[in-house]
Amino acid sequence: MNWLLYAILGAVLAGTSPVFAKSGMHKSNSHLAAALRGTFLFLGAWFMVNLTGSGMHISGIGSNSFLYLIFSGIATGLVWVCLLRALQLGEVVKVVPIVEGSIILDLLVGIFLFHDGVSWNKIIILIVLIAGTLMMGLKGSGRGGKTGTWLGYAIGAMALTTVTVVLDRIGITGVNSYFERLVRYGIALVLVWLVVFATRGYKGLRSMSFLDGVYLCLSGASMGGAWYCFYKAYVLGTNATVEMVERFDLVAAVVLGCVFMRERLTVRAIFGMIFMMLGFWLLLADLPIIPL
Secondary structure (H helix, E strand, O other): OOHHHHHHHHHHHHHHHHHHHHHOOOOOOHHHHHHHHHHHHHHHHHHHHHHHOOOOOHHHOOHHHHHHHHHHHHHHHHHHHHHHHHHHHOOHHHHHHHHHOHHHHHHHHHHHOOOOOOOHHHHHHHHHHHHHHHHHHOOOOOOOOOHHHHHHHHHHHHHHHHHHHHHHHHHOOOOOHHHHHHHHHHHHHHHHHHHHHHOOHHHHHHHOOHHHHHHHHHHHHHHHHHHHHHHHHHHHOOHHHHHHHHOOHHHHHHHHHHHHOOOOOOHHHHHHHHHHHHHHHHHHHOOOOOOO
């Protein structure tokens, strides 16, 4: 199997994760769903650390980096909570684009906080990404008819995702990315299970069907499978090309949401998805859009 097949399979598996998550919350508490899904995400991260041989002792992490890892783990746990609640209240085809729009905040934070510099390229990419995100995520309402409810949680997940990126850039150094994810997910998992017990969400186990539990576990396991596929793709291919294919997870999630969740995709949303994919690719290609 060559790198392209691994990358495409990884994107499809990543796209199935939110669909499985929503499928498993018909009668489930969203906090409990986040904890069950997070458990399998943690197991997937542990598998990748062992596969790549990137494990290290906790004592090998500097005190400053470990402190930022703790904050990053807390932010990650809150991302899980917000994302699962947004998926429970809204539609996959709207929630996923909003959350993936965190790349917009990443660019803005890089410009204003880290002084990455401003160029016509970045301005055009930001405009394209913002337009695409608005066209996909801000049309109509979720099944409950309350757009603001799911939207608030989706924006929360988007903002908190950017917080983890900022914390990583500010203070996490000397830690392998796979091991960093394992530690961060471990902290996030503890936080989410604490939320479950604090809110008595564990009582939802009684009303949860076996199939719902399977879907939630598959939601986490599919991400683990995606990480493995992307790892193989990066080994066999080049980083730039794999990253471009990796972004197809948005398309996969939207298509699967329409097919299996019977969600509707408007013409405007289709153009919004094209805009978002164009923005992703322009950013990754790093080619001059307007020659100066």
